[in-house]
Amino acid sequence: SFTYSLSLSRTSIGLISSETERLLGKFKEENIMVINYNNSIPILPSDDLPNPFGQLGVALSDSELRETAYEVFVGACRSSGGKPLTFISQSERSTERLPSMSSSPSLQRSLTSTAASKVKKALGLKSSKSSNSVSQNSVSSAKAKRPVTVGELMRVQMRVSEQTDSRIRRALLRIAAGQLGRRIESMVLPLELLQQLKSSDFPNQREYEAWQKRNLKILEAGLLLHPHLPLDKTDTASQRLRHIIRGASDRPIETGKHSESMQVLRSTVMSVACRSFDGSASETCHWADGVPLNLRLYQMLLEACFDVSEETSVVEEVDEVLELIKKTWVILGINQMLHNLC
Known part of the structure; x- marks a missing residue:
C-alpha cells in the first residue's frame, strides 16, 4: 500500500511537472507571438497617410499645388493696394x-x-x-x-525659383496693364495666366505644356470637381469646359489673345465661375474657394511659415508672413474658422 501510494505521488508530481512545463512553454510561445506581432505592425510613412482634407480627384502634385498657391499669393498681394511685396x-x-x-x-x-x-x-x-x-554671433558677422523682404522670403519658403517668380510677376503686370482697376477676386487667375504667357516665356516647349496642363487641371478641380456652388447636370457651360480640358490633354490649347480656342475657353470658364445662388451673374469669380481645393492651397501657404531648412521651427518673420497670407482669403474663401482648421 505504501509502495502504491509512493508510486502514485511520483506519478502526480510528474504530471504536475509536465503540465507546468507545458504551461510555461505555452506562455513563452504566446509572449514570443505577441512580441513578433508587435514587431510586425507596419509603420506607415507620413506620405502614405490620407490627407485629412480629402482627395482632389485630379492628378496634382504638391509642387503643382504649391506653385498655384504662390501665384494666388502674389496676385492677391499685388491687387490689395500699396506695395505689400516690398513689405x-x-x-x-x-x-x-x-x-x-x-x-x-x-x-x-x-x-x-x-x-x-x-x-x-x-x-x-x-x-x-x-x-x-x-x-x-551677430556683432562678429562681417558679411x-x-x-x-517678406515677399522674397515666401518665394524661398515655397521653393519657387527666381525664374518662375519673375515669369509670374511679368504676367501679372500684363494683366494689370490690360485691366486697370480690376480686383483679383473678379478674375479667374489661371485663365488670365494662360492668356498672358506664351511658350516663348518658358525655357522649352515641354515645360510650357506641363505648365498649361497644370492650370487646366486647377480649373477642372476648382470649377468642375469642387465648385463653390453645385453644378446643374444640364449645365452646358460645364460640359463644354470638361470637353475642352479633355481635348487639351492630347494637344496644347492655342492661347493667343485673338485665338478662337482661347475665346471659347474664356467664355466657358467665366460662365461657370461667375454663378450666384439666385442664378444672376456675380462680380466675384469662384474658382479656388471650393472644399477641399481651397484648403489644400491654403495649407501650402501656411507651410511657408515653417523654416524650409528646419521643419520643426517657424520662421522669425511669421507674423509678417501670416499678414500677407491672409490677403488670399478673398480668393480661397477662407475665414478665421478655416484658418484655424488648417
Whole structure:
C-alpha cells in the first residue's frame, strides 16, 4: 500500500511537472507571438497617410499645388493696394535706426527674435536653434547683405525659383496693364495666366505644356470637381469646359489673345465661375474657394511659415508672413474658422 501510494505521488508530481512545463512553454510561445506581432505592425510613412482634407480627384502634385498657391499669393498681394511685396520685416525696420550695424544680417535676425512675436507667444514656440546661434554671433558677422523682404522670403519658403517668380510677376503686370482697376477676386487667375504667357516665356516647349496642363487641371478641380456652388447636370457651360480640358490633354490649347480656342475657353470658364445662388451673374469669380481645393492651397501657404531648412521651427518673420497670407482669403474663401482648421 505504501509502495502504491509512493508510486502514485511520483506519478502526480510528474504530471504536475509536465503540465507546468507545458504551461510555461505555452506562455513563452504566446509572449514570443505577441512580441513578433508587435514587431510586425507596419509603420506607415507620413506620405502614405490620407490627407485629412480629402482627395482632389485630379492628378496634382504638391509642387503643382504649391506653385498655384504662390501665384494666388502674389496676385492677391499685388491687387490689395500699396506695395505689400516690398513689405519690410521687423528686422529691417529695426535696423534702419541703426545705420552703423544695418549691414549685418545676423544682427537683423537677432533684433527680429527679440521683438515679441504674437504668433509664437500664442503657440508657445521658441526660436530655432539656428536662429539663436546666429544671433549670438551677430556683432562678429562681417558679411554685408540686407535681409530679404517678406515677399522674397515666401518665394524661398515655397521653393519657387527666381525664374518662375519673375515669369509670374511679368504676367501679372500684363494683366494689370490690360485691366486697370480690376480686383483679383473678379478674375479667374489661371485663365488670365494662360492668356498672358506664351511658350516663348518658358525655357522649352515641354515645360510650357506641363505648365498649361497644370492650370487646366486647377480649373477642372476648382470649377468642375469642387465648385463653390453645385453644378446643374444640364449645365452646358460645364460640359463644354470638361470637353475642352479633355481635348487639351492630347494637344496644347492655342492661347493667343485673338485665338478662337482661347475665346471659347474664356467664355466657358467665366460662365461657370461667375454663378450666384439666385442664378444672376456675380462680380466675384469662384474658382479656388471650393472644399477641399481651397484648403489644400491654403495649407501650402501656411507651410511657408515653417523654416524650409528646419521643419520643426517657424520662421522669425511669421507674423509678417501670416499678414500677407491672409490677403488670399478673398480668393480661397477662407475665414478665421478655416484658418484655424488648417
